[in-house]
Amino acid sequence: MTNSRTNPKVDEFLSKAKKWKEEYETLRKIVLDCDLTEEFKWMHPCYTFEKKNIVLIHSFKEYIALLFQKGALLKDAHGILIQQTENVQAARQIRFTNVQEIVEMETILKAYIHEAIEVEKAGLEVKMKEHKEFIIPEELQNKFDEMPTFKTAFESLTPGRQRAYILYFSQPKQSKTRESRVEKYIQKILDGKGLNDCTCGLSQKQPNCDGSHKHIR
Known part of the structure; x- marks a missing residue:
């Protein structure tokens, strides 16, 4: 080296x-x-x-x-x-x-x-699943119908962010839990943030952000 x-x-x-x-x-x-x-x-x-x-x-x-x-x-x-x-x-x-x-x-x-x-x-690429290939949970669709601005905000997110939300919202077996997850992230989606984006603008997955605005370096 x-x-x-x-x-x-x-x-x-x-x-x-x-x-x-x-x-x-x-x-x-x-x-x-x-x-x-x-x-x-x-x-x-x-x-x-x-x-x-x-x-x-x-x-x-x-x-x-x-x-x-x-x-x-x-x-x-x-x-x-x-x-x-x-x-x-x-x-x-x-x-x-x-x-x-x-x-x-x-x-x-x-x-x-x-x-x-x-x-x-060789120019090889991973075939990524488009978010449209994932089934939108009923609880999320209901919120889209109720809040057109929310739907617009969601569709303005990058495909990766949309996919992450759809997978996260779909995981719980109970409808009540799925609905609760959607409600919890409405404002974050309206703000254009991804599931793992800290409100400070950094990703919570980055080691320098612990999700509570304490940026570890």
């Missing part, structure tokens, strides 16, 4: 890291050995090929992970890719809890990264 290939913003990020510092640095070296461009996106190190996102390093309380943007297209010969939630369609993680795990998997990780690069070179 040469200094000319590292990104100053990532240097700064790592210099302030209080947890997973050694793991971040080890993963960084492995990824850069695969000839990717280091960038800093979404408050984390991100690695690209011809300006296309290939893999990102991000951490949570219990683990640090490599996140492959099109991980669903990888063969996953070792069965190590993880789908964060059932709603995530394209991305997949490889998780670690200590630096030794990363070191022992270096060869495998590089193979996965190179495969991800080949996927991008």
Whole structure:
């Protein structure tokens, strides 16, 4: 890993890291050995090929992970890719809890990264389900009929945000619970916010926002 290939913003990020510092640095070296461009996106190190996102390093309380943007297209010969939630369609993680795990998997990780690069070179895309393929729950449709402005606001959201809401509203088995979920998020939808968007404008999924406006850095 040469200094000319590292990104100053990532240097700064790592210099302030209080947890997973050694793991971040080890993963960084492995990824850069695969000839990717280091960038800093979404408050984390991100690695690209011809300006296309290939893999990102991000951490949570219990683990640090490599996140492959099109991980669903990888063969996953070792069965190590993880789908964060059932709603995530394209991305997949490889998780670690200590630096030794990363070191022992270096060869495998590089193979996965190179495969991800080949996927991008081939122009392959994950076939995403459009939100229209999901059945809109009756409770949400009733609110659309009752509040045309609410329906307009919902349809103005990005497809991904619409999909997340539809899946979340549809999960409960009881109608009363589904109705309660819809009611709870009416104002957030009217404000143009996604399910996981903090009202401060940051995503609650980002490590620097805990959902109560306490931005952890």
